[in-house]
Amino acid sequence: MSPVDAPAFYTAFARLYDRLARAPGVGRVRRRVARTLAPPPGGTVLDLGCGTGGNAAPLCRAVGPTGRYVGVDFAAGVLRVARRRLRRRQPPWRDRxxxxxGDATRPPVDAERVDVACATFLVGMLREPAAAVRRWGRLVGAGGRLALANLERTTAPLARPLNPLFRVAVRAGAPGEADGSPVERLERRVAAAHAELDRITTATVRTRGAVGFLRVTAGSVRPPSAW
Ligand SMILES: C[S@@+](CC[C@H](N)C(=O)[O-])C[C@H]1O[C@@H](n2cnc3c(N)ncnc32)[C@H](O)[C@@H]1O
Structure with a gap:
């Protein structure tokens, strides 16, 4: 499969992905991201590689009734599921x-209107994750906040026996790029993105969860001249 097949992959499996994205326990991860991202009330939050919109409800709650949520994804199928769910929601945030x-690495939004941005389970799919993080940093600007959440193999002794299962799940969910080990590629990209976020932000929060499988990093972007 070529890398350009990723949108087709996520379109074909949109409904299945939606179930995984709302599985028990995932909601807790999303609430943690919203809390760590800490968007200003009334602000605009950008959700990069938003998939079926699993982050929409906690992020809309975080920005409050006058805030805005914008999700960006390149797969038509996941966006269809996300929009269908949105239509069933109540105002006020249904309208916000x-x-x-679009391409999450070059989001189709006006920079002046984005206060904070997050990417959950995305950067492991990007060929140049650090460059994408820098672009997002420029988009939210100095003082704007960024958050990343990703899965990787755990180092927690009691959970380590689950790593082979994680490897299988990553292989099954890795569209395109047949060369190399999917789990190692994913971890290389995740490490690069989180390290870059660490480098360009201040007051950076680094947390782990899900018995070591989850990594969350968030911080306030320093002025680009200081990067
Ligand atoms: C593993 S899913 C995560 C979805 C969502 N963030 C969540 O937490 O459920 C990755 C998503 O990123 C999207 N994606 C991957 N690369 C992208 C890119 N360059 N631009 C836009 N969307 C992208 C895929 O279509 C897919 O919906």
Whole structure:
């Protein structure tokens, strides 16, 4: 499969992915991201590689009734699921959430209107994750906040026996790029993205969860001249 097949992959498996994205325990991860991202009330939050919109509800709650949520994804299928769910929601935030089709590494939004941005389970799919993080940093600007959440193998002794299962799950969910080990590629990219976020932000929070499988990093972007 070529890398350009990723949107087709996520379109074909959109409904299945939606179930995984709302599995028990995942909601806790999403609430943790919203808390760590800490968007200003009334602000605009950008959700990069938003998938079926699993982050939309906690992020809309975080920005409050006058805030805005914008989700960006390049797969038409996941956006269809996200928009369908949005139509069933009640105002006020039903009218303040938008899902856009586009490349998350070059989000199709106006910089002046984005206060904070997050990417959950995305950067492991990006060929140049550190460059994407820098672009997002420029988009939210100095003082704006960024958060990343990703899965990787755990080092927790009691949970380590689950790593082979994680490897199988990553292989099954890795569209395109047939060369090399999917789990090692994912971890290389995740490490690069989180390290870059660490480098360009201040007051950076680094947390682990899900018995060591989950890594969350968030911080306030320093002025780009200081990077
Ligand atoms: C593992 S899913 C995560 C979805 C969502 N963030 C969540 O937490 O459930 C990765 C998503 O990123 C999207 N994606 C991957 N690369 C992208 C890119 N360059 N631009 C836009 N979307 C992208 C895929 O279509 C997919 O919906």
């Amino acid at each position: 959430a938008t899902f856009l089709r």
